[in-house]
Amino acid sequence: TMQYIGCDVSTYCIGQASSMGAILLAAGTAGKRNALPNSRIMIHQPLAGMEGTATDL
Incomplete structure (x- = not known):
């Protein structure tokens, strides 16, 4: 994934x-x-696993 690439993305x-x-x-x-x-x-409103509104994230 992008997180494991050594160079800047x-x-x-x-x-x-x-x-x-x-x-x-x-x-x-x-x-x-x-x-x-x-x-x-x-960005969509999260469906589950998080609490709060999208602006709080």
Whole structure:
């Protein structure tokens, strides 16, 4: 997975990153996560295993 790669991982959102795409975008190296100005990033409300709203996460 991306967590076990020794080098930095750059992630880009060009159009829309939703659901698992948003999680993969967030898993990139800090400072190397990019999104174009008109792109959309959406994270769903968690179904189970976590408490609170998506904004609390």
